[in-house]
Amino acid sequence: MKPLDPRLVRTAQAVRVHLVVTVLSGVAITVLVLAQAWLLAHVIAGATRGMGLDELSWAITAVAGVAIARGVLAYGAETAALRSAARAKSQLRRRLLAHVTGTRAAEEEGLPESPGRGAVWLSGQTGSDQGTGTPRAGELVTLATRGLDALDDYFARYLPQLVLAVLVPISVLVVVTRADWISGIIIAVTLPLIPIFMALVGRHTQARTQRQWRLLNRLGGHFLDVVEGLPTLAVFRRAKAQAAIIRRITDEHRRTTMSTLRIAFLSAFVLELLATLAVALVAVEIGIRLMYGILDYETALLVLILAPEAYLPLREVGARFHASMEGVAVAEQVFRVLDERAEEARARPGERGEDPTTPVPIGAHRAPRIRLDGVGLVYPDREAPALRDAALLVEPGRSLLLTGPSGSGKSSILSLLLRFTEPTSGRILVQEIPEPAAGGTTEAGGEGPPEGPTGADGWVPLSAIPPDEWRRRIAWVPQHPYLFDDSVAGNIRLGDPEASLEAVRRAAARAEADAFIRALPESYDTRIGERGTRLSAGQRQRIALARAFLRDAPIVLLDEPTAHLDPENAAAIRTAAARLVRGRTGIIVAHDTGWADLADEVVRVEAGRTTTEVPS
Numbered sequence: 001m002k003p004l005d006p007r008l009v010r011t012a013q014a015v016r017v018h019l020v021v022t023v024l025s026g027v028a029i030t031v032l033v034l035a036q037a038w039l040l041a042h043v044i045a046g047a048t049r050g051m052g053l054d055e056l057s058w059a060i061t062a063v064a065g066v067a068i069a070r071g072v073l074a075y076g077a078e079t080a081a082l083r084s085a086a087r088a089k090s091q092l093r094r095r096l097l098a099h100v101t102g103t104r105a106a107e108e109e110g111l112p113e114s115p116g117r118g119a120v121w122l123s124g125q126t127g128s129d130q131g132t133g134t135p136r137a138g139e140l141v142t143l144a145t146r147g148l149d150a151l152d153d154y155f156a157r158y159l160p161q162l163v164l165a166v167l168v169p170i171s172v173l174v175v176v177t178r179a180d181w182i183s184g185i186i187i188a189v190t191l192p193l194i195p196i197f198m199a200l201v202g203r204h205t206q207a208r209t210q211r212q213w214r215l216l217n218r219l220g221g222h223f224l225d226v227v228e229g230l231p232t233l234a235v236f237r238r239a240k241a242q243a244a245i246i247r248r249i250t251d252e253h254r255r256t257t258m259s260t261l262r263i264a265f266l267s268a269f270v271l272e273l274l275a276t277l278a279v280a281l282v283a284v285e286i287g288i289r290l291m292y293g294i295l296d297y298e299t300a301l302l303v304l305i306l307a308p309e310a311y312l313p314l315r316e317v318g319a320r321f322h323a324s325m326e327g328v329a330v331a332e333q334v335f336r337v338l339d340e341r342a343e344e345a346r347a348r349p350g351e352r353g354e355d356p357t358t359p360v361p362i363g364a365h366r367a368p369r370i371r372l373d374g375v376g377l378v379y380p381d382r383e384a385p386a387l388r389d390a391a392l393l394v395e396p397g398r399s400l401l402l403t404g405p406s407g408s409g410k411s412s413i414l415s416l417l418l419r420f421t422e423p424t425s426g427r428i429l430v431q432e433i434p435e436p437a438a439g440g441t442t443e444a445g446g447e448g449p450p451e452g453p454t455g456a457d458g459w460v461p462l463s464a465i466p467p468d469e470w471r472r473r474i475a476w477v478p479q480h481p482y483l484f485d486d487s488v489a490g491n492i493r494l495g496d497p498e499a500s501l502e503a504v505r506r507a508a509a510r511a512e513a514d515a516f517i518r519a520l521p522e523s524y525d526t527r528i529g530e531r532g533t534r535l536s537a538g539q540r541q542r543i544a545l546a547r548a549f550l551r552d553a554p555i556v557l558l559d560e561p562t563a564h565l566d567p568e569n570a571a572a573i574r575t576a577a578a579r580l581v582r583g584r585t586g587i588i589v590a591h592d593t594g595w596a597d598l599a600d601e602v603v604r605v606e607a608g609r610t611t612t613e614v615p616s
Helices: 006-011 013-048 053-101 118-123 137-149 151-179 181-190 193-228 230-235 239-291 297-352 410-417 467-471 488-495 501-510 514-518 537-551 567-581 593-598
Strands: 369-377 387-394 399-403 425-431 459-461 474-477 555-559 585-589 601-606 609-613
Touching: 013 053, 013 151, 013 297, 053 137, 053 151, 053 297, 137 151, 137 297, 151 181, 151 297, 181 239, 181 297, 193 239, 193 297, 239 297, 369 410, 387 410, 399 410, 399 593, 410 555, 410 585, 474 537, 488 501, 488 537, 501 514, 501 537, 501 567, 537 567, 555 567, 567 585, 567 593, 585 593
Parallel strands: 387 609, 399 585, 399 601, 474 555, 555 585
Antiparallel strands: 369 387, 369 425, 425 459, 601 609
């Protein structure tokens, strides 16, 4: 393992500041160590020669001052290190989130922006139509929370001790050699033994620590996924089986942790033994020469006080190394995720011959024309494509119904439009409409695909538009909207955080939600529980529709808005949805063909292919 991973320095500005502060603190502590040793030797030697308190008072006062200064400096350095660690963790978390979601937060962190695979990649799933894949959300939650917290020891203790391990032994060796060259030779010969043994032990420990982190990551991710799927597991009576799996992984993690601790304790014992023997050699040869009068008392005291200080920082590095290894393993995993995402972002534009370095700005108030031109989509770890040569033209201000059997690729089209994933073949194009088209339609279906990233007719690839700018124009109502443990008003305000309460109420009324909200115990201030557990499925859906009304975006995407709802709630949702898509570009995914009454056009998706139908 590298003592300092250069990627950490490049990634987090707080690390660079922390390194400067650490080096300066290390230099100051080294000076204080040497000064304290000299002052102690002078006071003790002076007292044995019969010097009075008046003559030694300045030196005694200086010793006390140096001791206080060392304590204050150590406290200040650790406090600054913990703050730097908090900032570095925050920057790494933001970068990780930006890379996973592909938002402009990446640019704010000085990173190349990438569309990313977003929610699809994060969940390890291949769209709601495509079943499930390997779950990643739980692992990333563990990585971004408990995992990155382990960097505290690395920043606050290991790195400062690493600086001291370089500065203090060299400074002590220089001072001791000038005072007594024989002791200097002994220290110079024995000092390298500690880092050699530390490296040998560290290579063995690194593999075990990485295994320990992998098990913890697996345990945390699996536990989160089990908790989220507990109702389903209970229905199929598989909860006990999952409990047994968690118990087995926990036991593996416990055994690995104890094994790592055993090695850490044994390595600490080896380093302590080496340092003790080395100091003993210095003490023996100092004592012999002092006994025969070859060495003066003050020099002998100076060497004996400084000799342990030469080995102490190296021993401490060994101890801190084991404590920081988990954080280093976590940082390596973070960089693996970031590197994986960066490679995907570089590869995808290159495959389509687009230039990702020139993002195209897009207006925020009117919907553009959207076109899927021979789009294909194959999810990772799946052989069968979710979409095959899909073609679609969505005119501004018109509504489109995507219908078809489960697994046909309907939700995959929404995922592409939301920039949660990117097509593996073909292109998604958008064209700004400077003036509303007459009659609400513009005939463009016969145009050929544009040449290059930007056609002469104004078509641009969706991948050339910054994802966050594009998503600002979209209101998305998923089949299972996520509601937070907050008030009703707080959940609706996710559509527009600056909206007034009156605007929230108007949005709720348009979503057919105002009546049931006012009937709640505290009306709009009622907390609804995590995932809206205190509301029915229909009420949760209407809260999501109110959020979309408040967002007031020109493009509306509805994914199975009435699935699994009773007729009364389904009717209310249908009424609100009709109101929402009116005057906007609306794309509705539904099995229920009754939605065709609201659509200007019906597109059937089957086996990943699209077929346009005329609504009856």
